[in-house]
Amino acid sequence: MIRVPVRWRGRAARGVVLAGAGFVVATWLDMEPQPLPYVVWSVVVLATAYLVIDTVDVPAVEWEQGPQPTDRVDEASSDLRVLSSHVQSDQPSDAVAHRLVALARARDPGLGETVRRELADTRRLAPADIDRILTRIEDVP
Secondary structure (H helix, E strand, C coil): CCCCCHHHHHHHHHHHHHHHHHHHHHHHCCCCCCHHHHHHHHHHHHHHHHHHHHHHCCCCCCCCCCCCCCCCHHHHHHHHHHHHHHHHCCCCCCHHHHHHHHHHHHHCHHHHHHHHHHCCCCCCCCHHHHHHHHHHHHHCC
16 A cells, blocks of 8 residues: 655645635636646646745755866877977977886876986986886886
């Protein structure tokens, strides 16, 4: 057996009383209401009224910022562009050195300073040197 909550039983009782009183008033005023359409109209009006009443005291919805993405897709593609530019350029910039130092500092600030000192005067890094530095950075726990 389905148990109807007290709140809904009270609402239904008040709705029936209100609709019955409206029907009596409409009959008393000689409006000649028809019972079936009047019942359908009463159900629609009461349901709409109860929906409005239920939404009045609900707090407004606020959007929250979700967590920042943790993947490095954009950063990795940027690193690849910097590395490709460094290898192909006649006059390479020190962007690769800055990226390597930033990676080392993120793992260990002491290692970051060591890598910065090693790369201070270097303009072009050989792929073997880049690999060696990256291996040192990856070996830091």
